[in-house]
Amino acid sequence: MHTDRGSLAFGVPAAAPGTLHTLSISGSISAGPVEGRRIVFGRNWDEVDLCIGGHDQGVSRTQGTVSCRAGRWWLTNSGRRPLRMPGSRMLFTDEEPIPLAAGYLPLFVRGSGSQEHLLELYVSDGESDRTTRGPAAPTTPPRTYRLSATERLALVVLAQRYLLQEPYPQPISRDQAAEQLHMLQPDGEWTERKVERLARHVRDRLSAAGTPGLMREEVGEPVGNMLNHNLIRELIDSTTLVPPDLRLIDIIDE
Known part of the structure; x- marks a missing residue:
């Protein structure tokens, strides 16, 4: 990887x-x-x-x-x-x-x-x-977010359908993510709870920085996959996650 x-x-x-x-x-x-x-x-x-x-x-x-x-x-x-x-x-x-x-x-x-x-x-x-200001000025690049290596790996697993440009993507389930992460990192002690805890920590951090749609009270019930869906969309829209990151999980060729 x-x-x-x-x-x-x-x-x-x-x-x-x-x-x-x-x-x-x-x-x-x-x-x-x-x-x-x-x-x-x-x-x-x-x-x-x-x-x-x-x-x-x-x-x-x-x-x-x-x-x-x-x-x-x-x-x-x-x-x-x-x-x-x-x-x-x-x-x-x-x-x-x-x-x-x-x-x-x-x-x-x-x-x-x-x-x-x-x-x-x-x-x-x-x-x-262009170096001028106004309508012809350079576009401001999106704000990217800092992720640890472990966070990036887990989030790429969760977001793989989005990064692969699949139609109508959803995050993969926590048990699927834990199983795939265990194959990638046998010593990582990956479980469903660890995957969700990691995703929640990233959501909390981005929410505290002003990103909307990452808290349960913001999206209402039933929550389903919406919180992780919104998290993944934000990470991809900000180019924090990009398609070449799929090499981390051996989906695209080295």
Whole structure:
């Protein structure tokens, strides 16, 4: 289990508007919006510009392309598996290309078994080049929260469906989380109560810092999964948790 948390979700260096940044476990490519420019990604190191799932035959040798046309970047799926994006969006084989909006976009490709492969995309809007105040000033980055290594591991387990961009995600149950954490850390003495206690401590800390929706009296009865759902949404929206954190729990490839 290891991740250096390198992720485009934290932002990109100042670049001209329309610059595309790409990142996978195998490397990164940045390209300006030059007409006809193409970045091909997939399993075959020798045929693509950016490799994902290099040792997983569940991923197509050429899984997809990002190409520049009329000043915009367009995403195409040319592989056998769909590309999964935020908001339950799936891009299927030979479906019409979709344009990429400015900002961050994580893509997942399902490989063999339960293995997932992540490709991160980010299209610059050029605002990071600006030094003026007012409407053209740089966007203020979100406030992130400090988590201990143990807290991060447990919360990634609870939040895995969200980080995988699954449709209508919910936190996994405490017993499922404890079982998975025990497999990852056999000496961690993980139990359902320990998982809930840890999540509650983080909720209390964030609530004290002004984050709403993390206390039982705020959401009303029945509470269900709402408190942990709101916690996970806050951690993801603030980029405290990002898709590459799934490497901590061996869901996406190293």
